Amino acid sequence: MSGANPRDGREELRRAFDAMTSPPSPGFQRRVRSALAERAEAPSRAPQLALAVLAAVLAAAVVAVLLVARGAGGPFGPAPIPAASPSASASPTPAPTSSPGPTPTPTPTPELAPPPSGSAFSCTVQRGGAAAQARVVAVRVGSSPGYDRFVIEFDGGVPAYTVTPQASSTFVQDASGQPIRLDGAAGLSVRLEGASQHDGYSGPTDLTPGYQVLREARLTGDFEGVVSWGLGLSRGACFRAFTLDGPPRLVVDVATG
Amino acid sequence: MTSAARDDLLVARMADPEAFGSLLEPLLAGACRLASLMLEGRADAEDVVQEAALKAWRNLRQLRGGEAQLRPWFLAIVANECRQVRRGRWWSVLKLGELPERGASSHEDRLVQGGDLRAALGTLRREQRLALFLYFYLDLPLAEVARVLGCSPGAAKVRIHRAVRELRPRLALEEGLP
Numbered sequence: 077m078s079g080a081n082p083r084d085g086r087e088e089l090r091r092a093f094d095a096m097t098s099p100p101s102p103g104f105q106r107r108v109r110s111a112l113a114e115r116a117e118a119p120s121r122a123p124q125l126a127l128a129v130l131a132a133v134l135a136a137a138v139v140a141v142l143l144v145a146r147g148a149g150g151p152f153g154p155a156p157i158p159a160a161s162p163s164a165s166a167s168p169t170p171a172p173t174s175s176p177g178p179t180p181t182p183t184p185t186p187e188l189a190p191p192p193s194g195s196a197f198s199c200t201v202q203r204g205g206a207a208a209q210a211r212v213v214a215v216r217v218g219s220s221p222g223y224d225r226f227v228i229e230f231d232g233g234v235p236a237y238t239v240t241p242q243a244s245s246t247f248v249q250d251a252s253g254q255p256i257r258l259d260g261a262a263g264l265s266v267r268l269e270g271a272s273q274h275d276g277y278s279g280p281t282d283l284t285p286g287y288q289v290l291r292e293a294r295l296t297g298d299f300e301g302v303v304s305w306g307l308g309l310s311r312g313a314c315f316r317a318f319t320l321d322g323p324p325r326l327v328v329d330v331a332t333g
Numbered sequence: 334m335t336s337a338a339r340d341d342l343l344v345a346r347m348a349d350p351e352a353f354g355s356l357l358e359p360l361l362a363g364a365c366r367l368a369s370l371m372l373e374g375r376a377d378a379e380d381v382v383q384e385a386a387l388k389a390w391r392n393l394r395q396l397r398g399g400e401a402q403l404r405p406w407f408l409a410i411v412a413n414e415c416r417q418v419r420r421g422r423w424w425s426v427l428k429l430g431e432l433p434e435r436g437a438s439s440h441e442d443r444l445v446q447g448g449d450l451r452a453a454l455g456t457l458r459r460e461q462r463l464a465l466f467l468y469f470y471l472d473l474p475l476a477e478v479a480r481v482l483g484c485s486p487g488a489a490k491v492r493i494h495r496a497v498r499e500l501r502p503r504l505a506l507e508e509g510l511p
Contacts, residue, residue, distance in 0.1 A: 086469055088450055089450070089465065089469045089470070090469060090470055092450040092451045092454055093366070093370070093454075093465075093466050093469070093470040094470075095451060096369075096370060096451055096454065097365075097366040097367075097369040097370045097466075097470075098365065098366070098369045098378065099362055099365060099366065100361060100362055100365040100378075100379055100382070101379065104361060104365065104379055104382075105358050105361055107379075107383065108354065108357065108358075108361060108382070108383050108386050109350075109351070109354040109358075111383050111386065111387060112350035112351075112353060112354050112386060112387065112390055113350045113351065113354075259380065284383075
């Protein structure tokens, strides 16, 4: 290859790699940031936490042994009380650096509120709520045997809602018209009329619980009195949408069975 | 300041996910390119990079050498995640991506016909292709290439040289070598 310019070779190689690889989608950096904010535990805590748990377990074992000994008539008077104190002081405290607000727990939450009787899973558009103005105050996700749950909580009543299934996990950002691709292969679009989420809401706008079916939930619009959320699902699934009181909230359960 | 103190300082500065996120942000585009190269279009590169970011955050204490080492350290985590995906159960049954398989047609044919450098790159071994990508595309210095590959700088240099030698009929790169 005499006479060829090495710079051309390098440039050619760069172009080839450019074509062989893909850049991240536009919202990716934001997605990573919110994943970090929501799912990250504090980095340095793990060993301390493990030690604290170990200390607590050891202390509990000591207490148990002492109690058994005392129950059997052993000569242990006030001994158990000082032995119990390490367990109290060593119990792990929540990491102070984790983000505030309603952080979703990736672990299944067993105590999800039961749905009202008569709300059945279906695979078509579901509507409900009342024509009223309300502000979103919290958004949560949870998982229970048989379904994954998405919850929006309001300060007033639940406004008029429409939940529409779709065959892809790509949504259109309200106002800008930009497509947003969520994790998953199918989706549910949750539309709330007469709602707003920009005043008083400080929680996450992108949740990535990575459950079996509910993979991601993202705010896709908060514009002119309409709030929309997109749910990215690992596959097309039937769902039930219903409201609960105290506090007022809209619940969307996605069937996992 | 000792290096341990510097590492502690770095961890403290990145102690909240926001700060860590902004340090990571300039690295994400390259990381996605890296993952899409290694996954050959058969798995979602963005998912893998996101997972690597969470892993990096959780293991921040293992980062040595301060902020300057963040890039190779993070890219090494991404590369390891990709290798893990490739070892996974579904890798072999998933659809093939666009990269031609090694030996799909005669090496010489492809090189002589000339039009397709990508095909030539496709005939390289994966780790060779990766070394070229890190060095020529991401413009990493040799020490960082080595760290991502998990080998010594000397071994990384050899890998790049051998890969270039295989491509040489297609490419004038001699002077760009480390």
